[in-house]
Amino acid sequence: MPKLPVCLAAALLLSACDATWNDPYPAADAGGNVLYTAFTDRPKHLDPAQSYTEDEITFTAQIYEPPLQYHYLRRPYELVPATVERLPHPRYLDAGGRALPDDAPAERIAESVYELTLKPGIRFQPHPAFALDAGGRPLYLGENVAAGRQSIADFPATGSRELTADDYIYQLKRLAHPRLHSPIFGMMADKIVGLKALGDALAAAAQALPPDAWLDLDAYPLAGVEKVDARTWRIRIRGKYPQFAYWLAMPFFAPVPREVDRFYAQPGMAAKNLTLDWWPVGTGPFLLAENDPNRRMVLARNPNFHGETYPCDGEPGDRAAGLLDDCGAALPLIDRAVFSREKEAIPYWNKFLQGYYDASGISSDSFDQAVRVNVGGDVGLTDEMRDKGIRLLTSVKASTFYMGFNMLDPVVGGLSPRSTRLRQAISIAIDQEEFISIFQNGRGIAAQGPLPPGIFGFEAGEAGINRVVYDWVAGQPQRKPVEVARRLMAEAGYPNGRDEKTGEPLVVYLDTTGGGMGEKSRLDWLTRQFAKIDVQLVVRSTDFNRFQDKIRKGNVQLYYLGWNADYPDPENFFFLLDGNEGKVARGGENASNYANPEFDRLFARMKNMDNTPERLAIVRQMNAILHQDAPWVFGLHPKSYTLGHRWLKNRKPNDVGNNILKYQRIDAVDREQARRAWNRPVLWPFALLLVGLAGLAMPAWRAYRRRERAALR
Numbered sequence: 001m002p003k004l005p006v007c008l009a010a011a012l013l014l015s016a017c018d019a020t021w022n023d024p025y026p027a028a029d030a031g032g033n034v035l036y037t038a039f040t041d042r043p044k045h046l047d048p049a050q051s052y053t054e055d056e057i058t059f060t061a062q063i064y065e066p067p068l069q070y071h072y073l074r075r076p077y078e079l080v081p082a083t084v085e086r087l088p089h090p091r092y093l094d095a096g097g098r099a100l101p102d103d104a105p106a107e108r109i110a111e112s113v114y115e116l117t118l119k120p121g122i123r124f125q126p127h128p129a130f131a132l133d134a135g136g137r138p139l140y141l142g143e144n145v146a147a148g149r150q151s152i153a154d155f156p157a158t159g160s161r162e163l164t165a166d167d168y169i170y171q172l173k174r175l176a177h178p179r180l181h182s183p184i185f186g187m188m189a190d191k192i193v194g195l196k197a198l199g200d201a202l203a204a205a206a207q208a209l210p211p212d213a214w215l216d217l218d219a220y221p222l223a224g225v226e227k228v229d230a231r232t233w234r235i236r237i238r239g240k241y242p243q244f245a246y247w248l249a250m251p252f253f254a255p256v257p258r259e260v261d262r263f264y265a266q267p268g269m270a271a272k273n274l275t276l277d278w279w280p281v282g283t284g285p286f287l288l289a290e291n292d293p294n295r296r297m298v299l300a301r302n303p304n305f306h307g308e309t310y311p312c313d314g315e316p317g318d319r320a321a322g323l324l325d326d327c328g329a330a331l332p333l334i335d336r337a338v339f340s341r342e343k344e345a346i347p348y349w350n351k352f353l354q355g356y357y358d359a360s361g362i363s364s365d366s367f368d369q370a371v372r373v374n375v376g377g378d379v380g381l382t383d384e385m386r387d388k389g390i391r392l393l394t395s396v397k398a399s400t401f402y403m404g405f406n407m408l409d410p411v412v413g414g415l416s417p418r419s420t421r422l423r424q425a426i427s428i429a430i431d432q433e434e435f436i437s438i439f440q441n442g443r444g445i446a447a448q449g450p451l452p453p454g455i456f457g458f459e460a461g462e463a464g465i466n467r468v469v470y471d472w473v474a475g476q477p478q479r480k481p482v483e484v485a486r487r488l489m490a491e492a493g494y495p496n497g498r499d500e501k502t503g504e505p506l507v508v509y510l511d512t513t514g515g516g517m518g519e520k521s522r523l524d525w526l527t528r529q530f531a532k533i534d535v536q537l538v539v540r541s542t543d544f545n546r547f548q549d550k551i552r553k554g555n556v557q558l559y560y561l562g563w564n565a566d567y568p569d570p571e572n573f574f575f576l577l578d579g580n581e582g583k584v585a586r587g588g589e590n591a592s593n594y595a596n597p598e599f600d601r602l603f604a605r606m607k608n609m610d611n612t613p614e615r616l617a618i619v620r621q622m623n624a625i626l627h628q629d630a631p632w633v634f635g636l637h638p639k640s641y642t643l644g645h646r647w648l649k650n651r652k653p654n655d656v657g658n659n660i661l662k663y664q665r666i667d668a669v670d671r672e673q674a675r676r677a678w679n680r681p682v683l684w685p686f687a688l689l690l691v692g693l694a695g696l697a698m699p700a701w702r703a704y705r706r707r708e709r710a711a712l713r
Contacts, residue, residue, distance in 0.1 A: 021679075021681050022354070022679055023356070023675070023679070024340075024351070024356055025338070025356070030672060031668050031669065031672050032335065032336070032668060033334050033335040033336070033666060033668055034334065034335060034336045034337070034338055034666070034668075035334050035336070035337045035338070035358055035648070035661070035664060035666055036337075036338050036340070036356060036357050036358050037337065037338070037339055037340075037357055037358060037359055038339065038340050038341065038342040038348050038351075038357055038360075039055060039058065039297065039339045039340075039341055039342075040055075040341070040342060040343065040348075041055040042055070042293035042294060042341065043055050043056040043058070043059055043293055043297075044056065045277055046059060046060055046063075046276070046277055046278060046279075046280045046288070047180065047275070047276045047277040047280070048060060048064050048171065048251040048252055048253075048254045048256065048280070049171065049174045049175055049177065049180045049182045049252065049256075050180055050181065050182060050183070050277065051251060052183045052184070054564065057251065057658045058339075058658070059280075059288065059297060059299065059339075060251045060254075060280065061251060061284075061658035061659040061660075062284055062285060062286040062299055062337075062659060062661045062662070063125075063280045063281075063282040063284045063286055063287060063288060063299070064251045064254035064255075064280065064282040064283075064284055065082050065083050065122075065254055065255070065282060065283045065284045065659075066082060066083075066248055066249055066250055066251060066252075066253040066254045067081070067082060067083055067084045067088075067116050067168070067248045067249075067253065068080070068081060068082055068084070068087065068245065068248045068249040069081075069082040069249055069657060069659055070249060070654070070656055070657030071311065071314075071657075072311055072314075072652065072654065072657065072660065072663050073311055073313070073314025073315060073318050073323060073324075073652060074313070074314055074315065075315050075454075076454065076456075076568065077454070077568045077656050077657065079245055079246070079249060081119075082249070083118055083119060083122055083163065083255075083283065084116045084117055084118055084119065085117050085118070085119055086117070087245070088114040088115055088116050088245065088248070090112040090113060090114050090237075090240075090242075090244075091112070091113045091115075092104055092109045092111070092112055092113075092240065093109070093110055093111045093112075093113065094108055094109070094110050095110040106239065106240045106605075106608045106609070109239055109240040110238075110239065111193065111236050111237065111238060111239070112236070112237040112239070112240055112241060112244070113234055113235070113236050113237075114234065114235045114236075114237065114244065114245075114248075115228070115232065115233075115234045116165075116168075116232065116233060116234075116235075116248075117231055117232045118163060118164070118165065118231040118232070119306070120162075120231065121162065121306060122162065122163040122283050122306045123160050123161065123162055123163065123283065123304040123306065124160050124161060124163065124257065124281060124282070124283050124304065125160065125281060125282060125283065125284075125287040125302045125303075125304055126158035126159065126160050126287075126303065126304065127152075127158055127159070127160070127260065127281050128140050128152065128155035128157060128158050128159075128263065129159075129257070129259050129260040129262075129263035129264075129281065130158065130159030130160050130161055130257075130259065131155070131157040131158055131159040132159055138259060138262075138263070139157055139159075140155055140157075140263060141262070141263070141266065142266075143267065144268075145266050145268070145269075146266060146267065146268030146269050146271075146272060146274060147268065149272065149274070150272055151274075152274070152279045160304055161257075163255060163283050164230050164231065165227050165228070165229070165230060165231055165232055165233040166227065166230075166257075166258070167255030167256060167257050167258075168233060168253070168254075168255045169222070169225050169227060169233055170217055170218070170255070170256055170257065170258050170261070171252075171253065171254060171255055171256040172192070172195075172222060172225055172235070172253070173198060173202075173217040173220065173222055174217065174256060174261070175188055175195065175252065176189070176195055176196075176198045176199035176202055176222075177202055177215065177217070178199065178202055178203040178206045179206060179215075182252070184247075184252055185199060186587075188247075188252075190238070191237050191238055191241055191244065192222075192224045192225070192235060192236070192237060192238075193223055193224025193236040193237070193238060194221075194222050194223025194224040194225070194236075195222065195224065197223065198220060198221075198222050198223075201220055202215065202217075202220060205220070212265075212267065212270070213265075214261075214262060214265035214266075216258075216262075217258070217261070218258060223236075224236040224237075239608065240608040241607075241608055242569075242608060242609070242610060243567060243569050243571055243572070243607075246566070246567030246568070246569060246572075247566075247567070249567070249657075250566070250567075254282065255282075255283065256276065256281070257281070260276065260281045261276070264276050264279075273291075278291055279291065282302075283302075283304070283305075283306070284302060284305070284659065284662075285301065285302055285305045285308070285331055285332040285659075285661070285662040286299040286300060286301060286302055286332065286337065286661065286662070287299070287300055287301075287302045289336070293341070294341060295340070295341055296338065296339065296340050296341065297338075297339040297341075298336060298337070298338050298339070299336065299337040299339075299661070300335070300336050301332060301334075301335050301336065305331070305332070307330060308330075308331045308662070309328050309329060309330055309331060310326040310327060310328060310329045310330075310331060310333070310650075310663060311324075311327070311663075312324060312327035312328060314652075318652075322649065322650075323650060323652060325649070325650075326649070326650060326663075326665060331662040331663065332661065332662035332663075333649075333650070333662070333663065333664060333665040333666075334661070334664060334665065334666055337661055340357075345363035345365055345366070346365065346366075348360065348363075349363065349365075349366045352643070352645075353388075353678075354675070354678055354679055355645065355671060355674050355675040355678055355679070356675070358644065358645050358647070358648045358666065358671070359642060359643060359644045359645070359648055359651065360642070360643050361640075361641065361642060361643070362441075362641045362642075362643060364439075364441055367441040368382075369382065369384065370382060370385055370390075370392075370643060371385075371392070371441070371641065373442060379392070379394065379442070379641075380392070385643070388645070388646075388674075388678075389645065389646030389674075390643050390644065390645055390646065391643070391644050391645075391646065391651075392641065392642070392643055393640075393641075393642045393643075393644065393651060393652070393653050394639055394640065394641055394642075394653070395639065395640050395653035395655070396444075396445060396452065396453045396454070396637050396638075396639050396640075397452065397564070397637060397638050397639070397640050397655050398452050398453075398454050398455060398564065398565035398568060398655040398656060399452060399562060399563065399564045399565065399637060399638055399655075400447055400450055400451070400452050400562065400563055400573065400634075400635070400636075400637055401447075401560070401561075401562035401635040401636050401637075401638065402447070402450075402560070402561065402562070402632040402633060402634055402635045403430070403510075403558055403559070403560050403632065403633040403635060404558065404559050404560075404561060404591055404592040404631065404632050404633075405423055405557070405558060405592055405630075405631055405632070405633075406554055406556050406557055406558070406559070406592060406593060407592050407593045407594045407595070407631055408554050408584060408593045409556075409557050411506075411508065411557065412508060412557055412558065413593075415596065415629060417491075417492075418492050418493055419492070420492075420628070420629060420630065421488045421489070421491050421492035422488075422489065422492040422494065423629075423630035423631070423633075424468050424469075424485075424488050424630050425485040425486070425488035425489045425492065425533055426485075426530070426533070426535070426630075426633060427468065427469050427630050427633045427634070428468075428469050428479065428480050428482070428484055428485035428488070429482060429485045429529050429530065429532050429533045429535075430526070430529045430530075430633055431479060431529060432446040432447070432479075432634075432635055432636055433446050433479065434525075435522075435525065435635075435636070436636055438525065439521075439522055439525070440636070440638070440639075442639075443638060443639040443640075443641055444636040444637060444638045444639050445636065445637050445639070446477075446634075446635075446636055447634035447635055447636055447637055448464050448465050448466045448470070448477070448623075448634060449464070449466060449623045449626060449627065449634055450573040450574060450576065450577065450623075450626065450632070450634070451570055451573055451574075451619075451623075452565070452573075452637040453637065454568060454655065455565065455568055455569065455570055455572075455573065456568070456569065456570055456611045456615070456616070456619075457570040457615075457616060457619035457620075457623075459620075462477075464623075465477045466623075466627045466634065467627065468627045468628060468630065469627075469634075482532050482533065485532070485533050486533055486534075489533050489534070489535075494506050494534075494535075496534050497533060497534025497535050497536070498534070505534075505536055506534075506535050506536065507535075507536045507537075507538055508530070508535055508536070508537055508538070508557055508558060509537075509538050509539075509540055509556075509557040509558065510526070510537060510538070510539050510540065510557070510558040510559065510560075511540050511542065511547060511550055511551075511556040511557070511558070511559050512539060512540070512541055512542075512547070512559070512560060513541070513542065513543065513544045513547045523539050526539075527539075547559075551583060551591050552583060552584070552587070553584065554583065554584040554593060559591065560635075561591060562635075563576060564655075565655065565656055566656075567656060568656050570606070570619055571603075571606070571607040574603055574606070574607070574619075574622060575589065575590075575603070575607070576589050576590055576591075577590055577592065577594045577599065577603075577626065577631060577632075578590060578599075578600060578603050579594065579595030579596065579597070579599070579600040580600065582594075582595060592631045592632065594629070594631040596625060596629055598625060599622055599625045599626070599629075602618050602621055602622050602625075603622065605618060606618040606619060606622065640653055640655075645671065645674070646667075646670065646674075647666060647667035647668070647670040647671040647674070648664065648665075648666060649664065649665040649666070649667065650663050650664050650665050651664060
């Protein structure tokens with residue numbers, strides 16, 4: 001009997017007992033202190049002057065260090081120092097440059113002065129821009145530096161140096177660089193003294209230079225920024241603007257060294273993606289080790305990181321949740337983070353269940369497999385998830401999604417009683433609770449105004465409801481009956497959905513970018529909502545660029561948009577409805593072109609105030625005006641549902657602080673054991689196939705042996 005096939009099968013079975021054949025990572029990485037996760041949309045900008053999206057800040061927040069950051073565990077969100085010694089306390093000056101007390105009226109304050117002092121000893125990551133030759137000159141400056149090099153790794157020598165005030169000042173100037181088109185330049189030019197003038201000077205200088213020539217920003221002064229010494233600088237802000245401290249926690253205000261800017265500006269670099277937009281340089285806990293945005297991004301520990309430690313305090317319940325177990329531990333707690341691009345939800349989900357991703361969101365397709373909602377609305381994990389030790393983290397995001405009316409439109413716009421009642425009727429008719437239940441799997445709360453939970457001025461319960469749309473019934477907000485909406489339609493001059501003067505049916509138009517899974521069913525649902533009050537909805541789908549152009553020119557009637565908090569302050573949401581931010585008139589962020597003089601007056605008063613009872617009273621007045629005028633159909637504040645494996649430690653939802661990777665820890669031993677247990681190869685069919693093949697080969701083998709013996713006779 002032939003023994004080879006059977007022995008081979010046995011050998012394969014034995015070798016598979018301790019292997020996971022479907023492991024997508026190199027065997028050398030097994031058991032490593034590495035966090036594995038995924039990303040879906042490729043980052044477009046990693047330059048801190050340009051980057052302004054969620055898929056980008058996932059990386060930039062781990063690499064760059066602005067002066068301030070958010071405490072990882074405390075809620076409400078609290079600013080704490082990052083690279084500076086202490087939180088800056090603004091000094092106030094009047095128009096004559098004289099000092100004012102902290103409680104001076106905002107109208108008397110001409111300037112606010114923020115002074116920041118760096119902690120000593122902070123160093124940049126190793127990088128070839130800092131490499132020096134024996135004479136102390138930059139090693140990689142010259143005509144043909146880019147020749148033969150495709151990656152930062154192709155520059156063998158690296159260097160580093162200490163962080164200085166000049167690095168922060170240089171980045172402030174970069175916000176005004178005409179070739180970078182920083183998305184916050186316009187706003188900051190109105191705030192930082194001299195930034196607009198610098199922008200004009202740089203624009204003129206850039207026109208006189210070849211398109212790819214380096215513009216040395218040190219040659220151009222910025223009046224509102226003063227270097228005090230090597231570690232200290234001052235920033236002058238027009239008027240009183242307390243929210244400026246929040247901006248100091250964003251990557252826009254992270255340091256960029258002059259020599260890095262000069263290094264990347266050399267001929268031939270940009271053609272090979274050797275730019276700050278592709279290879280960022282920072283002082284943060286991680287550096288970008290691999291950049292293939294279509295496949296994989298890798299962050300590696302910055303060997304020069306300056307010794308920050310894990311926090312030792314937080315909210316009640318953090319200790320019981322194990323979030324203080326690493327109190328005082330040196331950060332970061334992992335060596336690397338590997339981000340793999342996943343374009344489809346199902347492969348992403350399956351790899352998470354196999355243990356190859358440490359955390360995951362929950363798509364609609366996987367919701368029922370992961371989450372169970374009981375009759376009382378309480379959310380919990382399914383038995384399958386609990387058996388794997390998976391944990392569920394939920395939070396309401398500091399975001400708001402809404403359907404906006406173009407207030408310049410002759411039908412739905414304006415503040416006349418006719419158009420106002422029409423907008424109110426539509427606001428009642430669109431059942432946000434039903435939308436959340438059907439299309440969000442319950443992951444959201446119906447918005448009562450622009451402010452999401454966690455933002456000063458948001459009020460839960462009866463005090464915060466939109467009384468135009470809701471009644472307070474049995475301790476809960478209850479959407480007004482559709483009969484109320486139909487009555488408002490009649491009062492607006494559209495009984496039964498027809499213009500009382502012409503008899504024509506009322507048709508309204510929604511502009512949307514369209515596309516995406518489930519888009520048709522959502523639009524069909526929305527059409528039925530309008531039909532409840534006999535309004536005909538026509539959907540006009542277009543591509544994103546065309547949609548943006550129509551918004552910019554005011555050629556829309558209704559549209560959908562959303563806003564994620566840049567910082568936790570009501571000003572960051574109410575400004576979306578400030579008349580001075582009108583999209584058509586001023587190119588601002590007020591896409592509805594809403595303008596109510598009383599709202600604008602209250603906004604101008606509220607936006608520069610500290611969080612006091614007086615400010616809360618003004619916020620309530622502003623909300624009441626918006627409820628009445630209804631420039632938006634207030635949609636929802638989404639809930640974040642995140643799953644994490646038991647070996648992923650120190651995870652806590654955080655909507656405004658993005659530099660969270662340094663706090664997370666991996667139990668690599670537990671993960672490796674789980675992966676082996678969950679991914680054991682099923683080899684008996686293979687062994688059975690081999691035995692079957694051996695059985696089929698047996699007659700041929702015996703016939704061959706008979707012929708051999710016969711030949712020997």
